[in-house]
Amino acid sequence: MTLKPKTKTKYLVILILFFSTKLFGGEQDLLIKKETKFTGEGLYGFMNGGADLYLEYGFSELIYRELTYRGEDFSVELYKMRSPEDAFGIHSVLSFRCISADSLDRIDCLTKYQLQAVSGDYFISVVFSAGTLNARAGAYEIIAKYLPKSELKINFPDFVQQKEKVTSNLFYCSGNLGLSNLPSAISSLMDGISAYKLWYYKEGISSNRCRVIFSDNQSLSIVKQRIPASDIVYINNLTLDFKF
Amino acid sequence: MERRDFFKVLSASGVGMAMAPVIKAAESVEQIAQSDKPSTNVADAIAAPRTKTSMPGRYPGRVVKVVDPKGVVDGVPQEEVAYDMLKKSMLLLTGEKSIKKAWRQFVSPKDVIGLKVNPVAGKLLTTSHAVTKAVIKQLEEAGISRDKIVIWDRREMQLHETGYTKENYPGIKITGTECQDEKGGYYNMEGKLYAEERIDKDHFFFADVEGEYDAYTIPFMVNGGKYSYFSKICTQEVTKIINLPIMKNAGGSSTLCLKNLGYGAITNTGRLHAKLWNETSAYVCAFPPIRDKVVLNILDGLVGCFDGGPSAKPQFICNYNTLLVGSDPVAVDRTGHEIINNKRLEMGIPSAQKEKAVGTPKYVKLAEELKLGIGDISKIELLEIKA
Numbered sequence: 353m354t355l356k357p358k359t360k361t362k363y364l365v366i367l368i369l370f371f372s373t374k375l376f377g378g379e380q381d382l383l384i385k386k387e388t389k390f391t392g393e394g395l396y397g398f399m400n401g402g403a404d405l406y407l408e409y410g411f412s413e414l415i416y417r418e419l420t421y422r423g424e425d426f427s428v429e430l431y432k433m434r435s436p437e438d439a440f441g442i443h444s445v446l447s448f449r450c451i452s453a454d455s456l457d458r459i460d461c462l463t464k465y466q467l468q469a470v471s472g473d474y475f476i477s478v479v480f481s482a483g484t485l486n487a488r489a490g491a492y493e494i495i496a497k498y499l500p501k502s503e504l505k506i507n508f509p510d511f512v513q514q515k516e517k518v519t520s521n522l523f524y525c526s527g528n529l530g531l532s533n534l535p536s537a538i539s540s541l542m543d544g545i546s547a548y549k550l551w552y553y554k555e556g557i558s559s560n561r562c563r564v565i566f567s568d569n570q571s572l573s574i575v576k577q578r579i580p581a582s583d584i585v586y587i588n589n590l591t592l593d594f595k596f
Numbered sequence: 597m598e599r600r601d602f603f604k605v606l607s608a609s610g611v612g613m614a615m616a617p618v619i620k621a622a623e624s625v626e627q628i629a630q631s632d633k634p635s636t637n638v639a640d641a642i643a644a645p646r647t648k649t650s651m652p653g654r655y656p657g658r659v660v661k662v663v664d665p666k667g668v669v670d671g672v673p674q675e676e677v678a679y680d681m682l683k684k685s686m687l688l689l690t691g692e693k694s695i696k697k698a699w700r701q702f703v704s705p706k707d708v709i710g711l712k713v714n715p716v717a718g719k720l721l722t723t724s725h726a727v728t729k730a731v732i733k734q735l736e737e738a739g740i741s742r743d744k745i746v747i748w749d750r751r752e753m754q755l756h757e758t759g760y761t762k763e764n765y766p767g768i769k770i771t772g773t774e775c776q777d778e779k780g781g782y783y784n785m786e787g788k789l790y791a792e793e794r795i796d797k798d799h800f801f802f803a804d805v806e807g808e809y810d811a812y813t814i815p816f817m818v819n820g821g822k823y824s825y826f827s828k829i830c831t832q833e834v835t836k837i838i839n840l841p842i843m844k845n846a847g848g849s850s851t852l853c854l855k856n857l858g859y860g861a862i863t864n865t866g867r868l869h870a871k872l873w874n875e876t877s878a879y880v881c882a883f884p885p886i887r888d889k890v891v892l893n894i895l896d897g898l899v900g901c902f903d904g905g906p907s908a909k910p911q912f913i914c915n916y917n918t919l920l921v922g923s924d925p926v927a928v929d930r931t932g933h934e935i936i937n938n939k940r941l942e943m944g945i946p947s948a949q950k951e952k953a954v955g956t957p958k959y960v961k962l963a964e965e966l967k968l969g970i971g972d973i974s975k976i977e978l979l980e981i982k983a
Contacts, residue, residue: 390812396866397816400716400859401846402907404869427718446904448911465910479720479910481671532848533903536950 410434441524472502641882652969653923664983667917673726699738710834715758721908742767782815799826807867818863843900853925878962895920926969
């Protein structure tokens with residue numbers, strides 16, 4: 353991963369603050385002001401139409417907390433999704449211009465006012481309105497406290513196994529709402545197809561990759577016909593891998 | 597084609613001409629109800645006689661856009677700047693020289709005026725207090741007393757959470773359809789939802805989609821089944837509504853004036869998202885409690901979002917520093933949608949190019965067919981003010 357020098361410095365300060373708070377932090381610094389749980393379609397009660405995207409990714413439970421930690425205000429949303437891939441999927445479409453340090457083993461995305469991360473089938477978002485370095489460091493510690501350490505692993509496609517960074521480069525979706533966050537040409541390829549799992553890796557102009565795992569052969573055949581034969585990397589059972 | 601080319605400033609007679617295709621298009625409304633979508637009772641709305649205040653109101657197709665880079669400072673919308681932006685917009689929209697006369701075109705001291713705000717995305721992305729307070733201040737200058745103003749949304753608790761409290765708005769009623777008691781409970785002593793007292797079963801939107809909710813969800817939906825009831829706030833309590841939505845995307849679409857009303861005025865909405873999102877946004881606004889009472893739309897784009905919406909995701913929040921003002925919610929929505937999509941293009945959102953090609957969102961087209969306003973962007977009279 354390549355970061356600009358200024359970004360590197362910022363990131364280093366955040367990490368130092370994070371580890372220093374790990375050493376000296378304590379429960380006495382934490383005040384939970386509100387805690388609410390939403391399950392299934394109850395998510396509409398939390399975010400109305402915004403729930404649709406999460407439901408498409410197999411949302412099952414949200415624990416929402418508003419808290420103060422070390423004098424900073426945070427809101428924390430911990431989502432349990434259908435699978436580790438779905439947790440990664442919702443993370444992938446909500447990541448934008450991150451100061452990101454993730455890898456296949458540690459997936460997160462930090463912006464000025466938000467930190468989000470994935471562990472197993474959990475997705476967490478921590479929002480801090482202050483936007484200070486101290487708040488960002490606090491957000492890392494909150495994630496350490498509230499994001500469960502899951503043993504479940506994301507089943508990444510093999511073409512990204514050796515890559516350093518996945519956030520903002522790798523996307524996963526299994527429905528139209530997630531798909532709408534990808535380049536429109538991919539949406540066109542998937543027109544009329546339902547029940548699939550799609551990975552899209554954005555590596556470079558000539559070497560982007562897609563993997564679609566279909567639920568039936570007919571859907572695979574339809575999409576295969578829409579792709580130039582020279583772009584197809586392999587077809588195996590219901591899996592179609594192609595350059596994009 | 598450049599964005600400017602989409603906008604065409606029409607003369608007064610041009611506006612009249614612009615309405616013609618809307619009226620003609622209404623003949624095909626019956627066909628809307630006969631599509632392969634679940635059936636609804638939108639025909640009841642179409643059959644209800646229109647009034648002189650029915651949408652699109654006094655200025656069909658006219659939208660005032662005002663932009664001021666000082667509208668938001670350090671992430672905080674500025675009340676004085678918002679006041680000035682709104683004042684300029686109202687004068688330009690109405691052609692009046694006095695702000696009192698401008699407002700009195702829409703409301704009178706006899707009215708009970710509901711300000712429909714949008715707090716659903718929480719503190720980060722609510723209708724700004726800067727805009728809401730500017731509206732209230734100008735209403736007072738127009739001779740409307742504070743006890744005739746009601747700030748409302750479907751969820752009273754979200755109003756409180758976002759700062760719409762009696763402390764911040766002394767003398768003004770803050771209310772919602774869904775509500776809690778002081779202890780946070782949703783049910784009264786008889787085990788009935790408090791919200792049931794606040795819905796009007798004489799006014800409903802029927803759609804052939806069953807709402808089924810668990811115990812967690814029902815307080816946010818009020819009822820299940822195939823009927824969505826209108827809130828008494830709009831059927832009984834207020835005589836006029838000023839709509840104050842926020843400039844937000846909803847996936848590749850937008851959630852602006854019509855959505856704020858369509859999903860904000862009725863119960864049992866969870867069932868309507870999957871199959872009838874566009875239809876609900878348009879159809880509900882065609883029913884008299886909304887169609888005949890909403891006199892003005894002020895789209896708050898001081899702070900908004902270009903992706904991640906309708907929820908508030910800080911990474912996608914931006915300062916548009918913009919207000920859009922008009923009596924015609926369809927024209928305001930079409931204009932707002934264009935602004936959002938241009939921002940999505942600018943920010944490199946992958947699907948924005950396709951959305952640009954699609955153009956007018958479906959809910960705008962449906963609303964235009966229902967004679968609620970003008971959705972054809974080439975027929976919108978856009979009046980721009982730059983600070």
